[in-house]
């Protein structure tokens with residue numbers, strides 16, 4: 001996978017050399033190029049932002065600088081005509097802007113983007129970037145995505161890009177040591193639940209014992225215990241995820257557990273009783 005990142009703080013991404021991501025780069029699984037947006041400026045101050053049109057606080061990132069940079073990275077000709085119905089061609093780069101006022105970035109987005117060959121991330125700063133930038137590239141057939149990583153505001157897109165990048169690249173075949181750990185995780189698959197609690201040795205620590213069934217050696221019972229724990233935890237902490245489950249895909253034991261937790265499971269999706 002080819003990755004370009006554009007930021008006014010390129011050093012922020014030095015951390016990518018660490019850990020599993022660093023190893024993936026060494027092995028050639030991912031190629032990352034980090035660019036300083038200021039390299040595309042022409043003025044002595046290398047300015048990338050200006051005051052908001054219509055008034056308001058803060059500064060907004062200028063379209064001209066971003067466009068010179070993105071034309072080059074996305075290989076879009078300067079004179080390319082606008083086409084409101086332009087569809088991205090398969091295999092072409094996906095342009096991603098983190099933005100607190102955009103749809104939420106989910107595991108499903110990460111999975112979809114892990115199949116792309118080339119991702120280009122643009123990190124906004126200050127009050128954001130001129131809204132014509134994503135529109136311009138969409139109208140030139142680029143697959144442009146804007147995502148928020150959560151309902152809170154950060155100082156800029158760098159942290160959000162790191163989060164998305166990690167969620168996407170760890171899904172690449174060969175990135176993780178143990179591919180099974182991805183299958184078992186929270187938010188994975190159509191019937192996503194929070195993951196069950198995990199324990200390691202010793203079996204008793206400071207007077208606290210692990211649930212005895214986990215050391216019973218009965219794999220069937222262990223699986224059922226973990227599944228029930230995942231259902232209970234999700235019902236308590238993220239009932240919105242339970243309400244999205246497909247009842248037709250639930251087994252008899254899952255239904256029984258959900259009913260005991262106060263859910264009705266006879267419709268298309270579970271409904272909380274009472």
Ligand code: ADE
Nearest residue numbers: 098099100148149154160
């Ligand atoms: N930039 C600032 N806050 C953000 C958020 N929550 N998600 C994505 N990008 C952001």
